[in-house]
Amino acid sequence: MELIAALDIGGTKLAAGLVDGRGRLRNRAQRPTRGNAPAEDLLADTCDLLAEVIGSTPRLAGIAVGCGGPMSEHGVSPVNIPAWRDFPLREHLEERFGNGLRGPVVVDNDAKAMAMGEGWLGAARDVDNYLGMVVSTGVGGGIVLDGRILDGRLGNAGHIGHLIVVPGGATCGCGHSGCLEAEASGTAIARDAASLCEDGSAGATLRKHWEASGGSITAVQVAEAARSGDESAAALLGRAGRLVGKAIADAATLLDLRLAVVGGGVAQVGEILFEPMRAEVAATARLLYTAGIEVRAAALSTDAGLVGAAADWLWRTRGERPEVVS
Ligand SMILES: [Zn+2]
Structure with missing residues (x-):
């Protein structure tokens, strides 16, 4: 079953995990967000966490990121993460992890990811x-x-x-x-x-x-x-x-x-x-x-951010709401 590496980037914590096509989460890990650290340090934290979660998993389907908004012309500018302004997060992740992926890196607003997660497996199915x-x-x-x-x-x-x-x-x-x-x-x-x-x-x-x-x-x-x-x-x-x-x-x-x-x-x-x-x-x-x-x-309370990011990735790459596999 395909696995998506999901990241949930908030003002307080960074969370990551691998989500399968049924919305099941494995290898979950988290660490605090150093929102006032230099942009590169926060990026290093994010990449380390993602690398830890991916481990030796071969050929992931892609990377799905839910991040605080808003998005700007050249990247992310989360209100509650001053370290990142116009920060090209997607490009950085592609550069670091792109070789091991079959599909794209998708970076989206975390509340949009939540909405799509609820539409996939939650209260808006x-x-x-x-x-x-x-x-x-x-x-x-x-x-x-x-x-x-x-x-x-x-x-x-x-x-x-x-x-x-x-x-x-x-x-x-x-x-x-x-x-x-x-x-x-x-x-x-x-x-x-x-x-x-x-x-x-x-x-x-x-x-x-x-x-x-x-x-x-x-x-x-x-x-x-x-x-x-x-x-x-x-x-x-x-x-x-x-x-x-x-x-x-x-x-x-x-x-x-x-x-x-x-x-x-x-x-x-x-x-x-x-x-x-x-x-x-x-x-x-x-x-x-x-x-x-x-x-x-909302029905997806635990790790809704990670499952939501995966839903966002699946919905966009398929062009339609992902099916529910039982
Ligand atoms: Zn306002």
Whole structure:
């Protein structure tokens, strides 16, 4: 069975593994991302990790990379990896590993890879028009329309995290304000929780988590506080869920989608986020064709990045959604 070497390059960690035609992962390895190191050092880390995972495996089908966005004219420029700006990652990987490959090196946005992974083996297997979303440290997305991933001019189609959901709202890393990412990402939820704690309006449980964290509370801790009944924490997640829902409804209106699949670390908090998200979608998507758009939780939680990158590779090289081999 053919094997694809998959890489998932994020702001916190680099992960790699070999994925077969059924989406099964082997030889998984990871290491921290040295995002502030010189570009060549981060490239060396990436190549070492990939070489470790490939080992003596003969003739791989290809290399599939999911990397934080955006993509630029000459390469990758991930917002959360300052080391790489306009960095020709694909060319470097081709030069180093190209001889042992039967197929191409594909480098794509990690949220697009997630969307394609969900379309291959996850929650969007039966759907041709859908949005895949990652709500995590940041917010990303990929759109499959008529069974094909939307790329756009430089490959950046689907950047739903930078739709404006709160005009005049919080400052975003992109330079604008009120973007979905600045208002509803894990980073935004944690920031808003910290300011509630600082000004004394947080509930007792949220405050306890904040104090225990030494003032650097995470979105996961906010979710824990919400689950144990803290209303201030539940309100923060409810707001984030509604804002994600608003962006989903806008995307569905623009693109005639049937489904949104939402994954990522923040989405793993579950119904506390999904319930207000679905309510907002139902309240906002009111046109004949948008009413009834479904919101599902992502199905590929473990190593979705690696399986997604492999799905992206297979989908592109075959020109159609890869079949599910059982
Ligand atoms: Zn933005």
